[in-house]
Amino acid sequence: MDNLTLMRKLSIxxxxxxxxxxxxxxxxxxxxxxxxTELEAAHTPNLDALxxxxxxxxxxxxxxxxxxxxxxxxxALFGYDPLRYEVGRGVLEACGIGFDLGKDDxxxxxxxxxxxxxxxxxxxxxxxxxxxxxxxxCKLLRTIKLExxxxxxEPVREYRFVLVLRGEGLSAEIADTDPQQLGVPxxxxxxxxxxxxxxxxLVERWVEQAKALLADQHPANMLVLRGFSKDPCLPxxxxxxxxxxxxxxxxxxxxxxARLVGMDVLQTGESLEEELETLEAHWADYxxxxxxxxxxxxxGEDGDFEGKVSIIEHxxxxxxxxxxxxxxxxxxxxxHSTPAALKSHSWHPLPTLLYSRYCRPDAVKRFSEGECAQxxxxxxxATDLMPLAMANALRLTKFGA
Amino acid sequence: MDNLTLMRKLSIxxxxxxxxxxxxxxxxxxxxxxxxTELEAAHTPNLDALxxxxxxxxxxxxxxxxxxxxxxxxxALFGYDPLRYEVGRGVLEACGIGFDLGKDDxxxxxxxxxxxxxxxxxxxxxxxxxxxxxxxxCKLLRTIKLExxxxxxEPVREYRFVLVLRGEGLSAEIADTDPQQLGVPxxxxxxxxxxxxxxxxLVERWVEQAKALLADQHPANMLVLRGFSKDPCLPxxxxxxxxxxxxxxxxxxxxxxARLVGMDVLQTGESLEEELETLEAHWADYxxxxxxxxxxxxxGEDGDFEGKVSIIEHxxxxxxxxxxxxxxxxxxxxxHSTPAALKSHSWHPLPTLLYSRYCRPDAVKRFSEGECAQxxxxxxxATDLMPLAMANALRLTKFGA
Numbered sequence: 001m002d003n004l005t006l007m008r009k010l011s012i013x014x015x016x017x018x019x020x021x022x023x024x025x026x027x028x029x030x031x032x033x034x035x036x037t038e039l040e041a042a043h044t045p046n047l048d049a050l051x052x053x054x055x056x057x058x059x060x061x062x063x064x065x066x067x068x069x070x071x072x073x074x075x076a077l078f079g080y081d082p083l084r085y086e087v088g089r090g091v092l093e094a095c096g097i098g099f100d101l102g103k104d105d106x107x108x109x110x111x112x113x114x115x116x117x118x119x120x121x122x123x124x125x126x127x128x129x130x131x132x133x134x135x136x137x138c139k140l141l142r143t144i145k146l147e148x149x150x151x152x153x154e155p156v157r158e159y160r161f162v163l164v165l166r167g168e169g170l171s172a173e174i175a176d177t178d179p180q181q182l183g184v185p186x187x188x189x190x191x192x193x194x195x196x197x198x199x200x201x202l203v204e205r206w207v208e209q210a211k212a213l214l215a216d217q218h219p220a221n222m223l224v225l226r227g228f229s230k231d232p233c234l235p236x237x238x239x240x241x242x243x244x245x246x247x248x249x250x251x252x253x254x255x256x257x258a259r260l261v262g263m264d265v266l267q268t269g270e271s272l273e274e275e276l277e278t279l280e281a282h283w284a285d286y287x288x289x290x291x292x293x294x295x296x297x298x299x300g301e302d303g304d305f306e307g308k309v310s311i312i313e314h315x316x317x318x319x320x321x322x323x324x325x326x327x328x329x330x331x332x333x334x335x336h337s338t339p340a341a342l343k344s345h346s347w348h349p350l351p352t353l354l355y356s357r358y359c360r361p362d363a364v365k366r367f368s369e370g371e372c373a374q375x376x377x378x379x380x381x382a383t384d385l386m387p388l389a390m391a392n393a394l395r396l397t398k399f400g401a
Numbered sequence: 402m403d404n405l406t407l408m409r410k411l412s413i414x415x416x417x418x419x420x421x422x423x424x425x426x427x428x429x430x431x432x433x434x435x436x437x438t439e440l441e442a443a444h445t446p447n448l449d450a451l452x453x454x455x456x457x458x459x460x461x462x463x464x465x466x467x468x469x470x471x472x473x474x475x476x477a478l479f480g481y482d483p484l485r486y487e488v489g490r491g492v493l494e495a496c497g498i499g500f501d502l503g504k505d506d507x508x509x510x511x512x513x514x515x516x517x518x519x520x521x522x523x524x525x526x527x528x529x530x531x532x533x534x535x536x537x538x539c540k541l542l543r544t545i546k547l548e549x550x551x552x553x554x555e556p557v558r559e560y561r562f563v564l565v566l567r568g569e570g571l572s573a574e575i576a577d578t579d580p581q582q583l584g585v586p587x588x589x590x591x592x593x594x595x596x597x598x599x600x601x602x603l604v605e606r607w608v609e610q611a612k613a614l615l616a617d618q619h620p621a622n623m624l625v626l627r628g629f630s631k632d633p634c635l636p637x638x639x640x641x642x643x644x645x646x647x648x649x650x651x652x653x654x655x656x657x658x659a660r661l662v663g664m665d666v667l668q669t670g671e672s673l674e675e676e677l678e679t680l681e682a683h684w685a686d687y688x689x690x691x692x693x694x695x696x697x698x699x700x701g702e703d704g705d706f707e708g709k710v711s712i713i714e715h716x717x718x719x720x721x722x723x724x725x726x727x728x729x730x731x732x733x734x735x736x737h738s739t740p741a742a743l744k745s746h747s748w749h750p751l752p753t754l755l756y757s758r759y760c761r762p763d764a765v766k767r768f769s770e771g772e773c774a775q776x777x778x779x780x781x782x783a784t785d786l787m788p789l790a791m792a793n794a795l796r797l798t799k800f801g802a
Contacts, residue, residue, distance in 0.1 A: 029761055033454060037761070062800055064781065065788030066407065072801035082801065083402045089802030109802070227802050341759070345799055347792040348761050349777075373763055373777035 003079055003383050004240050006399070007390065011242045016328035016393040018243070018288045019279075020385070022077060023315055024070070024254075025297030025338025027348045027369060031305055038296075038305055038340060039351060040368045042312040046319035047332065047367040051353045056364040057377025058349035059385060061336050067347045073335035074257050078237060078290075079386030087260060088172065088229020093162045095256025099154055101164070101231050106172045106199060108228045110153075110161040112137060112220035119185040119222075124178070125159045126220035134158055137220055144209045146202055156252055163225060165203070171196035174203060178224035186224045203228075236262025237288070241390060246282060248275045249292035258290055272314060276321055283325055297345075300338030308340055329356040329392045331385060332367070349379055356392035404480055404784050405641050407800070408791065412643045417729035417794040419644070419689045420680075421786070423478060424716055425471070425655075426698030427735025428749045428770060430742040432706055439697075439706055439741060440752060441769045443713040447720035448733065448768040452754045457765040458778025459750035460786060462737050468748045474736035475658050479638060479691075480787030488661060489573065489630020494563045496657030500555055502565070502632050507573045507600060510628045511554075511562040513538060513621035520586040520623075525579070526560045527621035535559055538621055545610045547603055557653055564626060566604070572597035575604060579625035587625045604629075637663025638689070642791060647683055649676050650693035659691055673715060677722055684726055698746075701739030709741055730757040730793045732786060733768070750780055757793035 001009075028038035035041075061073040062082050071092050072082030090107030101107060112134060114123040129137075135155040142153050149167035156162060173196035177187045189207055191200035203225070214221050237245045239262070247258030247265045255265045264286070268278040272293065279289055293315055299307035322330060333352040336345050351372040353364075362376035373379070377388075390396045402410075429439035436442075462474040463483050472493050473483030491508030502508060513535060515524040530538075536556040543554050550568035557563060574597035578587045590608055592601035604626070615622050638646045640663070648659030648666045656666045665687070669679040673694065680690055694716055700708035723731060733756075738749035752773040754765075763777035774780070778789075791797045 029759060033762070058777065063404070063407065063788065064785035065790075065792035065797060066411070067792065067797060067799045069799050069801035083407075086801065092802060339759075346759070347789075347797070369761060369777075370764060373779075374775070379777070379779040379781070 002081060002084070003387060004235060007079060007387060008240045010396045010399060011240065011390060012395055012397050013242050014393060014395045016287070016395060018329040018331070018389045018393050019291060019322060019327040020077065020289070020331045020333070020389065021291045021293070021322065022074070023293045023296050023312065023332065023334045025300040025336060025345065026334025027337025027339070027346070027350045028300065028308065029339035029341040029348065031341060037369050038300070038308040039312055040370065041305070042309045042316065044312060044316040044367055046316045048365065050319060050323070050330070050332070050355055051367040051371070052365045053361055054353040054355040054364070055359040055362050055377055056351070056353045056367070056372045056375030058369070058372050058375070058379045059333055059352045059382040060349045060379060061382045065347050067345050068336050069345070070253060070335060071257060073382070074254065076382035077333065077335060077385055078261050079240070079383055080234065080261070081383055085232060085234055087232050087234070087257070089227025090162065091229040091231055091260070092227070092253050092256045093156055093160070094154070094164060095259045096252025096254070097154055097156055097162060097256070099152070099162060099164065102166055103231055103233070104170060106165045106170045106228055106230055108163045108225040110163050111178060111224050112159045112161070113222050113224055114219040115185065115222040121179070121182050121184060121186065121222070121224070123219060124180070124182065124224070128158050129220050131155065131157050133220065134161060137214070137217065140213055141210050144206055144213070146205055149202055151206065159220065165199065169198070171199045172228045172230045174200050174228040176226035177207065178226040186222065232260070234260050238262050241288070241386065242395070243288040244286045245288040245290070246286040247290045247292070248278050249290070249294070250275065251292070251294045254292045254294070263290060272318060276318055280325065296334070297338045300340050301343055303340045303343040305340035329354065329389045331389055333385065350382070352377065352385070354385070354388055354392065358392055403482060403485070404788060405636060408480060408788060409641045411797045411800060412641065412791060413796055413798050414643050415794060415796045417688070417796060419730040419732070419790045419794050420692060420723060420728040421478065421690070421732045421734070421790065422692045422694070422723065423475070424694045424697050424713065424733065424735045426701040426737060426739025426746065428738025428740070428747070428751045429701065429709065430740035430749065432742060438770050439701070439709040440713055441771065443710045443717065445713065445717040445768055447717045449766065451720060451724070451731070451733070451756055452768040452772070453766045454762055455754040455756040455765070456760040456763050456778055457752070457754045457768070457773045457776030459770070459773050459780045460734055460753045460783040461750045461780060462783045466748050468746050469737050470746070471654060471736060472658060474783070475655065477783035478734065478736060478786055479662050480641070480784055481635065481662070482784055486633060486635055488633050488635070488658070490628025491563065492630045492632055492661070493628070493654050493657045494557055494561070495555070495565060496660045497653030497655070498555055498557055498563065498657070500553070500563060500565065503567055504632060504634070505571060507566045507571045507629055507631055509564045509626040511564050512579060512625050513560045513562070514623050514625055515620040516586065516623040522580070522583050522585060522587065522623070522625070524620060525581070525583065525625070529559050530621050532556065532558050534621065535562060538615070538618065541614055542611050545607055545614070547606060550603055552607065560621065566600065570599070572600045573629045573631045575601050575629040577627035578608065579627040587623065633661070635661050639663050642689070642787065643796070644689040645687045646689040646691070647687040648691045648693070649679050650691070650695070651676065652693070652695045655693045655695070664691060673719060677719055681726065698739045701741050702744055704741050704744040706741035730755065730790045732790055734786065751783070753778065753786070755786070755789055755793065759793055
């Protein structure tokens with residue numbers, strides 16, 4: 001019996017409230033041997049005091065050694081086995097911009113990029129063109145029509161867009177055209193299964209026409225596509241956990257992911273303070289809040305150790321406001337590690353604390369990778385977090401007689 | 402999705418090198434309450450210093466409480482779920498001597514033994530007869546011919562040999578004739594399934610004739626067979642991990658096992674120094690080295706606590722030479738525990754360290770059972786080691802978007 005089946009069977013209604021504060025890319029690495037990680041370097045008196053009243057551990061998003069993308073990492077936090085439930089990047093992006101994806105639509109994530117005279121990619125993000133420019137280019141691409149299929153080209157942000165194909169018998173089994181490296185041309189559109197040949201041929205024609213339309217643009221004179229996918233029709237959190245769930249996140253992909261698992265995605269602003277105001281404003285309306293902090297991950301990706309430290313310190317300053325709301329369960333964790341030392345997501349497990357009146361606090365006094373490794377939760381699968389949250393919220397009945 | 406599928410999907414080529422130093426039977430037990438284990442009694446300044454820069458834990462070869470044979474224990478280290486991939490002892494021994502096992506051959510491990518006048522076993526190893534004597538006895542047994550089947554009797558070392566049957570429709574579902582105890586006769590040849598009746602009848606006739614041929618030999622006047630098995634056709638490490646893999650091991654069974662998972666088995670000498678020279682000589686040629694130390698296990702099996710301590714200390718002296726080669730990832734572990742106190746393999750998890758630039762070192766300062774129990778890897782399945790090694794070698798791409 002998997003986690004979700006067990007939760008569906010045992011969950012009961014209650015009045016308690018759960019907050020899951022996800023600090024994206026939270027886990028880190030020392031810059032030099034013996035040095036502190038980003039979290040250890042940060043001055044976090046509030047998180048430390050909370051850790052002292054919590055049960056702590058290191059959560060493993062997918063499996064030992066596996067570096068997760070944001071999709072699987074978040075699914076695990078919400079209790080979905082990420083090896084069982086796969087969500088493609090295209091679907092995530094489409095949901096993230098509130099695109100109403102049909103059951104049979106095929107979505108892909110697109111990047112406008114820059115290619116040289118030989119067609120080799122020189123900038124995978126086309127100099128991070130402004131959103132206005134990206135929107136204008138999407139409008140240009142909308143002029144491409146292909147027979148038998150409806151095409152949507154939707155801007156996401158800066159150089160990013162979503163391509164959606166709507167029609168009969170489309171397949172998402174199409175390889176990425178994004179080679180994810182510089183100095184080589186975009187990959188040709190390729191079907192991964194014989195059934196996908198027809199869809200691949202459509203996409204190929206679309207890319208050819210797009211290439212011609214973009215040729216004299218600068219710097220966004222080409223595009224790459226990845227993560228062709230369809231709506232995976234995930235079971236919804238509300239049914240599984242009998243919770244009214246809400247997401248507070250600024251970045252489209254996380255909003256999209258929350259929508260896929262059935263959360264209400266709340267309107268909010270760009271700053272942490274605005275996100276917090278949203279939480280406060282909707283406190284009475286929901287049982288479960290997913291609260292997402294994006295900028296730690298961005299700083300990690302940029303290799304900006306100090307930047308990541310100061311965002312963690314900013315989050316720490318808000319912790320008392322979270323506590324003032326009186327959540328029955330407050331979890332602080334990350335979806336995956338993004339050490340500045342690696343400038344990318346990594347496989348390292350996540351420092352995690354779970355605070356509730358019934359958590360049985362351990363000896364951890366400081367919220368850090370090192371101390372959480374000594375916590376009573378040990379090294380645990382991230383999919384355990386929701387069952388633990390539900391238990392601590394007294395929202396699960398007994399298993400068996 | 403199992404570990405190997407995930408590795409096959411996520412592994413990418415790189416220039417990094419991984420060394421897995423397997424100290425056979427490494428884990429131990431105190432001789433008396435409160436005393437040190439073999440590893441704790443050993444003076445290991447180099448391993449301790451390495452542990453301080455590493456992430457540590459206790460690895461569980463198969464499952465809690467399960468004492469593994471060398472086959473499953475090693476498969477787990479190489480990332481193969483030992484409950485899913487079973488390799489029989491006969492196959493292991495055959496591969497260990499470089500026997501070219503056919504797809505349908507049935508192999509069994511044989512021991513020459515000593516029986517008394519009543520046919521009861523008095524020495525399961527026939528006084529450890531020299532290899533020359535064992536070879537001579539194998540030649541004698543090769544005179545036995547059975548219709549419809551080709552028979553190979555190959556000496557391994559001392560009292561050990563391999564019996565291989567080659568023919569149509571043979572089954573390996575035959576029970577051991579080795580009772581693994583003294584004072585009782587060898588067990589009769591018994592089919593474990595109806596389909597194996599024919600093969601069992603052949604083996605029975607072979608054993609009868611062998612018994613007659615050996616009757617006036619001394620001390621090796623009988624034999625026992627175990628581990629009837631066929632080539633399990635394991636997926637190969639090179640394909641799974643995109644690594645060029647090499648094994649440095651002196652003992653036939655470990656060489657055989659390495660061959661089964663697709664490693665190149667390097668010529669080497671009997672001493673640790675010679676094994677190390679082999680590693681140094683082939684450093685440029687491979688990405689992954691499995692380096693096996695046998696004598697710790699032998700000392701444990703003999704109940705020789707001090708002997709095991711001194712072999713561990715010998716390994717410790719070689720650690721700087723491993724580091725001088727500059728491996729990107731260095732793992733030090735065992736395949737299973739062999740406490741001198743038990744004179745046998747045991748179920749106890751294995752002190753393990755993983756050193757790499759990106760390992761996120763924990764608080765462990767001493768390579769010991771006690772300190773590794775506090776390590777950030779916690780108590781983890783041995784099958785996690787290869788994914789962790791691959792991640793730390795930056796040889797895995799991200800899972801999902």
